[in-house]
Amino acid sequence: MTETSAPNIKQVMRDYFLDLDAAARDPGRRVAWCTSVGPAEVLRAMGFEVYFPENHGAMLGATRVAGDTIPVANARGYSPEICSYLTSDVGACIKGITPLTKAYGIESVPKPDVLVYCTNQCKDVMHWFNWYAREWKVPVIGIHPPNHLPEVEREHIDDVVIQYRKMIEQLEAITGEPLDEQALKAAVAESRTATDLWSDALNMARAKPAPMSFFDSTIYMGPIVVLRGDRRATDYYRGLVAELKAKVAAGEGAVAGERLRVYWEGMPIWGRLRHLSELFASQHAAVVASTYCNSWIFSDFDGDRPLESMAEAYLKIFINRDDGYKESYIERVVGDFDIDGVVYHAARTCPNNTNSHYNLPQRLKNKGIPGIVVDGDLNDLRCFSDEQSTTLVEAFLETL
Amino acid sequence: MTRHTVQVRPTPEPGTEPVFWGVDCGSAEIKIAAIDSTGRILELRKGRTLFPLVEHVHRALSGSAEALSPLAEEQRAVTPDEGTELAARAGHVIYATGYGRNHIKGVHGSLTEIKAHFLGVQHQLELDRDYTIIDIGGQDSKVIRSTPERVDQFAINRKCAAGTGAYIEELAHRLEVPMDRLPGLARKHDSDLTLNSYCTVFSGQEVIKLLMHGERVENLIQALYRSVVKRVLEMTAIDTDTLVFSGGVLEHHEILVPLFAERFDQIETIMAPNAQFCGALGAAVHAMKETQDHGLSHHH
Ligand code: SF4
Numbered sequence: 001m002t003e004t005s006a007p008n009i010k011q012v013m014r015d016y017f018l019d020l021d022a023a024a025r026d027p028g029r030r031v032a033w034c035t036s037v038g039p040a041e042v043l044r045a046m047g048f049e050v051y052f053p054e055n056h057g058a059m060l061g062a063t064r065v066a067g068d069t070i071p072v073a074n075a076r077g078y079s080p081e082i083c084s085y086l087t088s089d090v091g092a093c094i095k096g097i098t099p100l101t102k103a104y105g106i107e108s109v110p111k112p113d114v115l116v117y118c119t120n121q122c123k124d125v126m127h128w129f130n131w132y133a134r135e136w137k138v139p140v141i142g143i144h145p146p147n148h149l150p151e152v153e154r155e156h157i158d159d160v161v162i163q164y165r166k167m168i169e170q171l172e173a174i175t176g177e178p179l180d181e182q183a184l185k186a187a188v189a190e191s192r193t194a195t196d197l198w199s200d201a202l203n204m205a206r207a208k209p210a211p212m213s214f215f216d217s218t219i220y221m222g223p224i225v226v227l228r229g230d231r232r233a234t235d236y237y238r239g240l241v242a243e244l245k246a247k248v249a250a251g252e253g254a255v256a257g258e259r260l261r262v263y264w265e266g267m268p269i270w271g272r273l274r275h276l277s278e279l280f281a282s283q284h285a286a287v288v289a290s291t292y293c294n295s296w297i298f299s300d301f302d303g304d305r306p307l308e309s310m311a312e313a314y315l316k317i318f319i320n321r322d323d324g325y326k327e328s329y330i331e332r333v334v335g336d337f338d339i340d341g342v343v344y345h346a347a348r349t350c351p352n353n354t355n356s357h358y359n360l361p362q363r364l365k366n367k368g369i370p371g372i373v374v375d376g377d378l379n380d381l382r383c384f385s386d387e388q389s390t391t392l393v394e395a396f397l398e399t400l
Numbered sequence: 401m402t403r404h405t406v407q408v409r410p411t412p413e414p415g416t417e418p419v420f421w422g423v424d425c426g427s428a429e430i431k432i433a434a435i436d437s438t439g440r441i442l443e444l445r446k447g448r449t450l451f452p453l454v455e456h457v458h459r460a461l462s463g464s465a466e467a468l469s470p471l472a473e474e475q476r477a478v479t480p481d482e483g484t485e486l487a488a489r490a491g492h493v494i495y496a497t498g499y500g501r502n503h504i505k506g507v508h509g510s511l512t513e514i515k516a517h518f519l520g521v522q523h524q525l526e527l528d529r530d531y532t533i534i535d536i537g538g539q540d541s542k543v544i545r546s547t548p549e550r551v552d553q554f555a556i557n558r559k560c561a562a563g564t565g566a567y568i569e570e571l572a573h574r575l576e577v578p579m580d581r582l583p584g585l586a587r588k589h590d591s592d593l594t595l596n597s598y599c600t601v602f603s604g605q606e607v608i609k610l611l612m613h614g615e616r617v618e619n620l621i622q623a624l625y626r627s628v629v630k631r632v633l634e635m636t637a638i639d640t641d642t643l644v645f646s647g648g649v650l651e652h653h654e655i656l657v658p659l660f661a662e663r664f665d666q667i668e669t670i671m672a673p674n675a676q677f678c679g680a681l682g683a684a685v686h687a688m689k690e691t692q693d694h695g696l697s698h699h700h
Contacts, residue, residue: 365553375558387499388540392556395514399551 007236013222016232017104023049024110030175031110033132035125036225037295037317038118039143039164039310041191044229045184046171051110052226053128056100057085060092061270061379063099070380083124084349084379090131111136114174116167118143120320122352139174141167145315150322152315160311181306187229188310189303197237198224199297204244205288206337209253211244214264214287215277216254224296259284260400263334265291265371266345267353267378272386279390283397289337291318291330292353319352326355327363334369340400342371343393348383372396418491420691422683423457423507424516425449425500428538428565429648430460433680435688439523444677449500457504461494495687497679499539511686513537513679518544518551520682521644524673531642534632534660535678536649538565541632545640555636561600563631565649571624574604575617582621583655589622603627629659642668648676 023029032048034040036055043050060066066084069091074080076094078087092098093109100106115138117129126142133140145160168179201220204211212220220240227233262280264287269276280287295318302309314320318329334342342364344356351357361371372392376384417436424431430449434442447460496507497516504510517535521527530552533544541563545553561567572579593615597603607620643664645657654671661669672678 370553388556388558390502391499391512391514395512395551395554398512398515399554 007232007239009220009222009236012227012232012236014104016223016226017100017106020049020051020110021100021104021106030113032171033112033115033129035117035121035129037121037314037319038116039167039314041187041229041301041306041310042164042168042171042179042184043116045187046168046175046177046179048113048171048175049110050226051112053089053109054085054125055222055226056092056098056109057089057379058268058270059099059103060088061085062273063102064271064381065092065097065099066271066379067381069095069097080349080380080382082349083122083128084377086124086128086131087349088379089128093132093135112138114138114171115140116143117141118145118314119147120145120314120317122319122350124350124352139170141170143167145311145320147320148322149315149320150325152312156315157308157311160315161307164307164311184306185303188301188306190231190234191228191298192301192303194224194228194233194237195296195298195301197234197241199299200241201237201244202289202293202297204241204248205254205286207248208261208338209251209255209258210261210286210288211247211252211254213254213277213280214268214290214293215273215280217290217293218268218273221293221296253286255281255284255286257284258286260286260340260397261338262287262397263289263291263330263337263339263342264345265330265342265355267292267347267350269345269347269376269381269384270378271381272376272384275386276389276393279393280397283394285397287343289333289339291355294333295319323355323358323360327360330360330364331367331369334364340370341396342369343396344371344373346373346375348375348377349380350378353378370396370400418493418691420684420687421461421492421494422516422520422680422685422687423461423494423496423498423504424513424677424679424683425453425457425496425498425504426538426648426679427499429676430457430500431677431680432460433520433674433677433684435681435684437688437692439685439688441674441681444674444680446676453500453503454505457496457500458506493687493691495683495690497683508687509690511683514542514544514551514554514556516679516682516686517542517646518546518682519685520674520678520680521646521672522546522548523681523685524678525644525670527642527644529642530640531644532638532640533644533646533672534650535645535647536564536628536632536656537647538649540564541635541647541649543632543636543638545636545638553636557631557635560598562598562603563628563635567600567603567628567631568624568649568653570600570604571607571620574607575611575620577617577621579652582624583653585618586621586625586655588618590616591619592626593619593623595623595627598631625653625656625659628656629663633660633663638664641666642670644670644672646672646675646678651675 024031030048032043034050040050066088070087072091072094073087115129117125129140143163146156223233223236262285298313300309300313346354346356356373374389420435422433429446431446433444450456494507496504496510497513501510530547535542541557543555595603595606
């Protein structure tokens with residue numbers, strides 16, 4: 001990557017975690033835990049520092065610590081069949097370890113003043129946050145929006161706004177201060193700017209060759225997950241877009257000799273990102289688009305109507321839509337990015353992010369979009385076979 | 401069922417023409433095929449998969465017919481890498497397939513078993529219609545939907561070895577019956593039992609339980625074969641009128657073929673010639689095509 005004055009991803013993430021750690025130790029500051037597509041902007045506007053356990057889950061997977069911690073949670077009655085972010089994270093908590101120690105010298109994850117989850121993605125997050133609520137005796141607030149929507153309608157939005165207002169009252173009781181409407185507008189507007197820039201960055205991969213791949217994006221997406229509503233995310237993505245533009249202008253591709261363009265559907269396999277990245281690269285196949293990274297594009301945020309637009313944006317996310325929507329969504333992206341084939345990841349412990357179970361690949365194949373299903377998991381590598389998946393992917397790329 | 405045989409062409413004089421080699425490096429056996437530039441089969445041979453892999457592959461390649469060895473010159477003195485360079489100089493091209501394909505240094509290229517089996521089958525049968533290949537191997541089974549030109553779609557067994565050679569082996573072990581006696585005993589079955597489990601180990605438990613209840617071994621073996629068929633057909637829907645069988649397990653347990661056929665009305669079943677060598681042959685065919693299309697480039 002070319003040197004620019006733009007903030008660098010490692011530094012952005014380090015600063016975020018160190019600041020969070022400082023906040024957790026400072027009795028004058030407050031920490032809220034939030035699900036990855038939960039109402040982070042409200043929390044930020046109310047002065048909370050926000051921590052995202054799913055991001056921690058991904059770190060446990062990527063550093064392969066998950067292999068040691070999942071069984072610990074299993075032994076406490078959390079089935080190996082449920083979200084392996086949950087089991088690896090709960091297991092890590094029981095063992096008293098975190099990858100943050102090695103990465104940033106942080107002793108433990110930041111203890112929360114409140115836990116806020118939203119079930120627009122899955123119900124596992126509810127069980128996950130409830131574990132911490134019981135364990136640490138911390139208040140937990142749940143937002144339960146309508147799920148699996150073909151269209152997002154007025155009544156759905158109203159439902160969520162009502163829940164947000166109730167949540168805000170509960171949060172005000174914790175902070176002892178009313179929500180500052182201006183601060184909320186500013187946070188939502190800031191989120192919108194960042195997410196637009198993230199969308200621009202992802203769209204750079206429409207270029208041939210694509211300047212970045214899915215495997216890069218899973219790293220670059222850090223700030224849009226953990227710093228929505230914060231200036232630092234916006235600054236980071238401004239820099240990233242500039243860098244990618246320069247690469248496109250220079251004709252620099254993420255994969256040498258790009259021959260095929262692939263769409264990755266589903267969760268990353270965190271513990272095997274390097275292996276998979278090399279596998280695709282060895283076949284001159286660039287993974288140029290994904291459902292996962294695109295999930296942090298929230299084009300509906302609007303600083304002028306903060307709560308409504310948040311409700312709308314967080315209801316509209318891919319994972320919360322019906323199968324028909326998902327089919328047409330993938331079809332559109334495949335066209336936009338001129339994609340040759342789709343690799344569907346059937347993640348054992350996350351049926352919520354697995355879209356190959358109800359014959360979607362076959363329906364898309366009938367529309368001329370070939371695909372292959374790779375069995376695996378986000379964090380639990382016991383569910384993944386290197387050999388099987390290598391042959392599957394190579395053979396699939398051969399047929400394209 | 402249609403059965404085909406292919407003549408193996410007499411050995412040409414060494415060094416008189418190019419030879420294309422395919423190495424199918426599976427989990428249990430290394431299979432080798434050689435063809436000439438018209439595609440005629442020169443040689444088929446196999447050996448056990450042992451380690452270190454590269455050494456054994458090169459040993460298998462050199463074989464006993466020294467005159468045909470792609471590493472013929474100074475065979476004993478050369479390292480594997482030098483060996484292939486010699487081979488290239490002498491007009492030999494080697495492609496690898498199978499699980500070991502990416503671990504064999506010195507070959508000119510590799511391809512997956514999926515494509516290799518398709519090429520091996522199509523090269524020998526020259527079918528002019530869409531068909532489905534069922535290939536049962538030691539560790540995995542594959543269903544490959546093909547057109548005369550290409551692989552259209554495929555499925556590989558998922559996490560468990562159920563429906564593969566390893567499954568048959570495991571259950572034979574449980575039943576304490578040598579592998580080669582299985583088909584003979586199955587023919588003596590007198591009832592159709594079903595094994596339900598998806599998992600090899602759990603199937604083993606089912607078998608033990610049935611034995612405890614006094615079930616005849618012959619019926620259990622028949623059930624085991626039926627279970628293989630079931631596991632393979634569960635992998636994907638078959639929508640062609642022709643089924644081609646390939647792979648070592650089907651060649652050794654041909655009794656499976658009518659059991660597959662039984663599951664369909666009006667389907668043509670063909671046992672591929674040299675079924676267990678289809679992968680190796682396909683790799684050789686690929687070597688030939690690549691060389692004829694692009695010339696010889698040294699990949700590794
Ligand atoms: S969506 Fe899947 S990975 Fe994410 S928290 Fe829910 S179950 Fe876990």
